[in-house]
Every structure is written in structure tokens, then in C-alpha cells.
Amino acid sequence: MSTSSHIAVFAFPFGTHTAPLLDLVQRLAASAPDVKFSFFSTSESNSLIFSGSKADDLGNIKAYNVSDGIPDGHIFGGNQHLEAVGLFIKATPDNFVKVVKEAEEDAGVKISCLVTDAFLWFACDLAEEIGVPWIPFWTAASSSLSAHLYTDEIRREIATSERSEQTLALIPGLQGLNINDLPNEVLMDSQESPLAHMLYNMALKLPKATAVVLNSFEEIDPAITTDLKSMLKKFLNIGPSPLLAAASKKPPSADKDECLSWLEKQNNASVVYISFGTVISPPPDEIVALANALETCEVPFLWSLKDHAKKHLPEGFIDRARNNNGKFVTWAPQVRVLEHGAVGVFVTHCGWNSILESISFGVPLICRPFFGDQKLNSRMVQDGWKIGLKVDGGVFTKSGTINAIQYILSSDKGKAISENVRVLKEKALDAVKPNGSSTRNFQELIEIVTKSPVQ
Known part of the structure; x- marks a missing residue:
């Protein structure tokens, strides 16, 4: 050298x-x-x-x-x-x-x-x-x-x-x-x-x-x-x-909003984790649809949502969510969150870094792609690797999002998706x-x- x-x-x-x-x-x-x-x-x-x-x-x-x-x-x-x-x-x-x-x-x-x-x-x-x-x-x-x-x-x-x-x-x-x-x-x-x-x-x-x-x-x-x-x-x-x-063994990323201590109180593979990266916020009507779907499903969720986007949430939703095992943060230590056993599904824009993190820790995905390679990534997630779903029509609606969450967390087909991502995780572990x-x-x-x- x-x-x-x-x-x-x-x-x-x-x-x-x-x-x-x-x-x-x-x-x-x-x-x-x-x-x-x-x-x-x-x-x-x-x-x-x-x-x-x-x-x-x-x-x-x-x-x-x-x-x-x-x-x-x-x-x-x-x-x-x-x-x-x-x-x-x-x-x-x-x-x-x-x-x-x-x-x-x-x-x-x-x-x-x-x-x-x-x-x-x-x-x-x-x-x-x-x-x-x-x-x-x-x-x-x-x-x-x-x-x-x-x-x-x-x-x-x-x-x-x-x-x-x-x-x-x-x-x-x-x-x-x-x-x-x-x-x-x-x-x-x-x-x-x-x-x-x-x-x-x-x-x-x-x-x-x-x-x-x-x-x-x-x-x-x-x-x-x-x-x-x-x-x-x-x-x-x-x-x-x-x-x-x-x-x-790098020092862990900060967790100022105590996401991990909140996850510790949740059941295994029960939490819906939602994040669209540092650049993207869904349109206001889709934020509403996603919130309504979460409320109807009555599942615990951790949602990384920027402050400027919170104004689009349904009236009273934040308070109701706080009382029913929902948590909002402006930023989450994503790798540490996905690594936690309480997370059952990751709702994402389908950027490549997010997909890799999900695969690395065996978490199924629900994809709402926006631009660039995200549409192709979501197609691979659903039909290529079979480790998640693309939301119906490619956008959040209340009914489509409910179907996707219930499919992953509650159905036999969802169990098959969880197994597929576990197998892919093992291949990734072997590679390194x-x-x-x-x-x-x-x-x-x-x-x-x-x-x-x-x-």
C-alpha cells in the first residue's frame, strides 16, 4: 500500500x-x-x-x-x-x-x-x-x-x-x-x-x-x-x-425524543413505523388518509413527521393518538428503530437507503413512492423480492392504507412476506x-x- x-x-x-x-x-x-x-x-x-x-x-x-x-x-x-x-x-x-x-x-x-x-x-x-x-x-x-x-x-x-x-x-x-x-x-x-x-x-x-x-x-x-x-x-x-x-460498534445515534424507550413498551412486531426521509412530505390529503387509516386500525405507530406537515392532520388526531399508543417525532434514529423487535412494518417513500435498512433488520415495507427510482424500488419490494406492498394506486387512501397495514400485520400472506424479508436479511448477513x-x-x-x- x-x-x-x-x-x-x-x-x-x-x-x-x-x-x-x-x-x-x-x-x-x-x-x-x-x-x-x-x-x-x-x-x-x-x-x-x-x-x-x-x-x-x-x-x-x-x-x-x-x-x-x-x-x-x-x-x-x-x-x-x-x-x-x-x-x-x-x-x-x-x-x-x-x-x-x-x-x-x-x-x-x-x-x-x-x-x-x-x-x-x-x-x-x-x-x-x-x-x-x-x-x-x-x-x-x-x-x-x-x-x-x-x-x-x-x-x-x-x-x-x-x-x-x-x-x-x-x-x-x-x-x-x-x-x-x-x-x-x-x-x-x-x-x-x-x-x-x-x-x-x-x-x-x-x-x-x-x-x-x-x-x-x-x-x-x-x-x-x-x-x-x-x-x-x-x-x-x-x-x-x-x-x-x-x-x-459505532456510537449509537441520538434519541432525543425517546423513541426506543417508547418502543420498549410495545408488543413484538406490532408497531407501524412511518418516515419519508429528509426531503419528502406527502400531500395534505394523503396525510389525512394515512392518519384516518391508523386510527381505524387501532395499531401503535411511530410517525416521523416534520412540524410544518402536522397542521394537515385531522383535528384532535395528535391528542387522540397520544392516548392510544401513537407517537410523533420530527426525527427518529431510523436504524435503531428498525432494529427494534417491536416494529412490525415500515411505511416509506421507498428510497434505497431506507429499503436497505429495512432488509438489514428484517422489517416488511409498505411503499408510497414519489420520484426518481422509488417507483422501481417499490415494484421490486412487492413483486421482485416479495418483502412488502405498494399502496393501492400508488397513493395513500384510507381504505388502501388500512388494507396494506392489515395485510402485513394480520394475514397469513403477511406472515409469508415477513418470512421473505427474514430470508433476505440472512443473505445480507452472509454477504458481510x-x-x-x-x-x-x-x-x-x-x-x-x-x-x-x-x-
């Missing part, structure tokens, strides 16, 4: 992309203490993800700020998030290249490898230019990665027929998938949005990558794993990270054992990342 290795890490500073990338880098840095890691993201993103760390606690990782592309005094229009993404994309790659030079001067060592969010396809060209490996990290499931890699084939297939109700037969492991379950960026013209353009270019560049890395495990989708291994130089599943974090597939893949990744390029 060379002390001259200097790894540049490029983050995509939106949604839940940056934290999983930092988790990966911290694992690599701990395994290669003599290697320097420079972590590049926007100042806002860095201040958030490094907020719990002091600068001198980062060891061989150093954070650098890159421009977010937002002009001084800029006033955002209607969709601030999409506009911010577009401005950031427009600023790449110059914003990264500029700061890389600063990091090389600080370290006294040239960059020897690029580890980047897979979205940042320009890193492929940069890595070729400076003669170093490019390791893109895909932060979602192998199924959505496959969909993006087959973008041209999918577009050709749907161009000649009606899109509605059409199913795909061309992607190994995704036969029978409905077109409408695909991420919108796969279906839209690549010039329609900066993100669609970025993802299309990413799909063209990934086969050139030295290795493509996922926070997943090979055994979750064997057919997709085999196919992607044939399309990419190296396809390395190195997760699930929740199981690795649990095994690493000392000779498991994810452990072997991670060792291979360390060798690639720390090998100095030929000068």
Missing part, C-alpha cells in the same frame, strides 16, 4: 447521495490509513455531513468546498431543488477541477484515483486525462442502475408502441416490469432536463469505469448481478452498510461475513483504490 496514494472523492450534493459516499470513504480511509482522501462537495453539503465531526477527527480525510454554481444574489423560481441541481451541473466539471489543484498542493501528492458519485460522469474523462482509475459509486439499487444502462434499448422498444401498460422483457432480472415504474429520466429526451442529460451520459461512461461500486449485496438480485458483471469491467457490491455500521461476497468485493476495491498509477 503506497503512501503516495491520494484519492479525490467527488460528491453529488443533493438528496441522500452524499452521506452514503462519505460512509464508503470512511471505510476506505480506515482500511488504508496511509492514504490521503480529499472529499469535494459544496460548502452547504460539507457543513451538514461533517457537522458531527471536528476537523481533527477526520483522520486521513480532508473536506474541500466546491462552487454550487448559484450566482450571487440569485433568486430561485418555483422548484428550487431542481433549479439548484441544474446550476450545480452547469458548474461542473470546472468547480471540481479548480479545487483539485488546491488539494494536490495541500497534500504534496498528485491525485492517484477518482472515487465519485456515479452521476458525475465527467470524472471518466478527467481520470483518462490524468491517467488514474475512476471508481463511480452508485447510491441506489442494482435494478435502477440496470434500467439506466439499458436506456437506449428501452427507448427503442417503447417508441413503436403505446407506453401505457407496456411491460419490458429485455432487461435480465426485470422481465415484466411496467414502463411506468421506470425513473422518468430513462424515458425523457436527454435534453429535457440537466439531470436527464447527466444520467444519460453516465450510462454511456460507466462501462469505461475501472469498477462500479454499490451499497448492496450480490445475492439480492442474482440475475441482475450476473448481467451487470457482463456489462461492466468490475461490478462490486460492498453492502449493506447498515449491517456493517452495526458490527463496527469475513468470507462473504461483499467483504471480498470490498477488499478488491481497496486494492484498486490504493494502487498507485504508473507515472
Whole structure:
């Protein structure tokens, strides 16, 4: 392992992309203490993800700020998030290249490898230019990665027929998938949005990558794993990270609202846990429908709901829930909650990190997808892995949500779903054992990342 290795890490500073990338880098840095890691993201993103760390606690990782592309005094229009993404994309790659030079001067060592969010396809060209490996990290499931890699084939297939109700037969492991379950960026013209353009270019560049890395495990989708291994130089599943974090004895996340002590008072596998991540809140009518369903089912629930969304709850619902084993928090220590035996089902937006956490601790899911890969994820949860349900019609209604909760918690078919997720959890546990597939893949990744390029 060379002390001259200097790894540049490029983050995509939106949604839940940056934290999983930092988790990966911290694992690599701990395994290669003599290697320097420079972590590049926007100042806002860095201040958030490094907020719990002091600068001198980062060891061989150093954070650098890159421009977010937002002009001084800029006033955002209607969709601030999409506009911010577009401005950031427009600023790449110059914003990264500029700061890389600063990091090389600080370290006294040239960059020897690029580890980047897979979205940042320009890193492929940069890595070729400076003669170093490019390791893109895909932060979602192998199924959505496959969909993006087959973008041209999918577009050709749907161009000649009606899109509605059409199913795909061309992607190994995704036969029978409905077109409408695909991420919108796969279906839209690549010039329609900066993100669609970025993802299309990413799909063209990934086969050139030295290795493509996922926070997943090979055994979750064997057919997709085999196919992607044939399309990419190296396809390395190195997760699930929740199981690795649990095994690493990291200090537990805070529990200021005492979720765990509340769970201790509930029966085994009885609690409905509800969370839609850090970005999403369901529409007001769906919040009402979900609340009414919980009240009708008379089940204990733990609901992570932002303060601004509570105003949409039915009048008096919070007080009635508090008296009938319902608990509201603005934030929950999700991994610790899902790990608790009292949780019987997880109601979720179906983001990949949430799915992995649910699988890691054997909790069935009820899915209400919103955007991106979430529709495809929910289809895999219900029909691929058979570890949960998508709510009827893809939105919360009172009757549909009641049916889903009762199906999971009370029916014989629900018991089969619980068994399926238990089996998948065991496969995940096997993958992270000392000779498991994810452990072997991670060792291979360390060798690639720390090998100095030929000068």
C-alpha cells in the first residue's frame, strides 16, 4: 500500500447521495490509513455531513468546498431543488477541477484515483486525462442502475408502441416490469432536463469505469448481478452498510425524543413505523388518509413527521393518538428503530437507503413512492423480492392504507412476506461475513483504490 496514494472523492450534493459516499470513504480511509482522501462537495453539503465531526477527527480525510454554481444574489423560481441541481451541473466539471489543484498542493501528492458519485460522469474523462482509475459509486439499487444502462434499448422498444401498460422483457432480472415504474429520466429526451442529460451520459461512461461500486449485496438480485458483471469491467457490491455500521460498534445515534424507550413498551412486531426521509412530505390529503387509516386500525405507530406537515392532520388526531399508543417525532434514529423487535412494518417513500435498512433488520415495507427510482424500488419490494406492498394506486387512501397495514400485520400472506424479508436479511448477513461476497468485493476495491498509477 503506497503512501503516495491520494484519492479525490467527488460528491453529488443533493438528496441522500452524499452521506452514503462519505460512509464508503470512511471505510476506505480506515482500511488504508496511509492514504490521503480529499472529499469535494459544496460548502452547504460539507457543513451538514461533517457537522458531527471536528476537523481533527477526520483522520486521513480532508473536506474541500466546491462552487454550487448559484450566482450571487440569485433568486430561485418555483422548484428550487431542481433549479439548484441544474446550476450545480452547469458548474461542473470546472468547480471540481479548480479545487483539485488546491488539494494536490495541500497534500504534496498528485491525485492517484477518482472515487465519485456515479452521476458525475465527467470524472471518466478527467481520470483518462490524468491517467488514474475512476471508481463511480452508485447510491441506489442494482435494478435502477440496470434500467439506466439499458436506456437506449428501452427507448427503442417503447417508441413503436403505446407506453401505457407496456411491460419490458429485455432487461435480465426485470422481465415484466411496467414502463411506468421506470425513473422518468430513462424515458425523457436527454435534453429535457440537466439531470436527464447527466444520467444519460453516465450510462454511456460507466462501462469505461475501472469498477462500479454499490451499497448492496450480490445475492439480492442474482440475475441482475450476473448481467451487470457482463456489462461492466468490475461490478462490486460492498453492502449493506447498515449491517456493517452495526458490527463496527459505532456510537449509537441520538434519541432525543425517546423513541426506543417508547418502543420498549410495545408488543413484538406490532408497531407501524412511518418516515419519508429528509426531503419528502406527502400531500395534505394523503396525510389525512394515512392518519384516518391508523386510527381505524387501532395499531401503535411511530410517525416521523416534520412540524410544518402536522397542521394537515385531522383535528384532535395528535391528542387522540397520544392516548392510544401513537407517537410523533420530527426525527427518529431510523436504524435503531428498525432494529427494534417491536416494529412490525415500515411505511416509506421507498428510497434505497431506507429499503436497505429495512432488509438489514428484517422489517416488511409498505411503499408510497414519489420520484426518481422509488417507483422501481417499490415494484421490486412487492413483486421482485416479495418483502412488502405498494399502496393501492400508488397513493395513500384510507381504505388502501388500512388494507396494506392489515395485510402485513394480520394475514397469513403477511406472515409469508415477513418470512421473505427474514430470508433476505440472512443473505445480507452472509454477504458481510469475513468470507462473504461483499467483504471480498470490498477488499478488491481497496486494492484498486490504493494502487498507485504508473507515472
